[in-house]
Amino acid sequence: MKKTNNTPTLRHKITTIFGYALFGAVVLSFLLTTVVPMVSALQYTTARHANIIVLIIVFAVALILPALASYLIGDTSTNSKKETLHRYNGVLFGFAAYWVAMLMSWVGFSTVFGVSDQSFPVPLIATNVAPVVLTIFIMTILAFAFAKKQKKNTSALQYLPYQILLTVSVVGAFVAPYISEAPYVSFDGAGWLVIPAIAVGIAYAVLRNQKMSRFALLSDAIIVMTIGWVSIWIADSFVGMLQVPYPLADIPSYIIGLIVFSTYLFLRVRRR
Incomplete structure (x- = not known):
């Protein structure tokens, strides 16, 4: 009898591998698109080394x-x-943290703290570091509660507070920019909200035979969408290095994201 890769251990391994690969790609992207150009700028005598x-x-x-x-x-x-x-579980927490940090980044902490008119680097630190601190604080509280309440050999995907945090963070991260900049958002721009929703729907339908609650299944589908979405984001940074013309710049990134999304789903449901 053939078995599918929906068994917990195989699901854990596949998700972990993709999580590690995405994190490695993020680090590589950061090195190539940010660190290398900025370090190169240090050679100029007019550059402000401390600022860089x-x-x-x-x-x-x-x-x-x-x-x-x-x-x-x-x-x-x-x-x-x-x-x-x-x-x-580490990878699941990492994915959730991505969305929590994304949501927190829309708060505008430099304005909240009243430092937006301060000299560099105060606004930069307030805008970028505050969401990180708050995200880690939230994830620490979640982990503490998870450690206290979980049964042995239970994944975070089956933990209701994790499911709620993940879902709320994802919805908030996508909706927040359209709320904060509502007067400037066009119909076409708002239409991009449909893409992650469709991805979650497809993943939910493909994985529907898993033995877990509906909310856990929804969370699993969100993780699948996250893998595809982060892939698009990473690919976009590399495509940007190639200076692809603007009308075509997004196409390679979305193709790569679709390939990663589809590959992950295929590995999850394939029979062996």
Whole structure:
């Protein structure tokens, strides 16, 4: 009898591999698109070296720390001897942190703290570091509660507070920019909200035979969408380096995102 890759252990391994690969791609993208150009700028005598170094550090913290710290938090909070489950929960926490940080970034902390008119780098730090601190704080609270309430060998995907946080953060991250900039959002721009919704719907339908609650299944579908969405975001940074003409710039990124999204789903449901 053939088995599908919907079994928990295989699901954990597949998701973990994709999570690791995406994080590695994010780091590589940051090095090539941010660190290398900024370090190259240090050779100019007119460059303000301190400012460039601060920019690199702040951007590194904002881009890498939420997911990395949350991965470690999720891993540590897991009550199991299974390494695959530890890593899987870490990846789940990392994905959730991505959306929480994205949502927090729309708050505009430089304005909230009243430092938007201060000299560099105060506004930069307030805008980029505050969401990171708040995200890690939220994920730490979630992990503490998860460690206290979870049953042995349980994944975060089956934990209701995680499901709620993930869902609310994703919805908020996509809706927030359209609320804060409502007068400037066109119909075409708002139409892009449909893409992640369709991706979640497709993933939900494909994975519907899994033995888990509907909310857990929805969360799983959101994770699948996240894998595709982050792939688009990463690909876009690399495509930008190629200086592709504007009308065509998004096409390669969306194709890559679709390939990653489809590959992940295929591996999840294929029979062996």
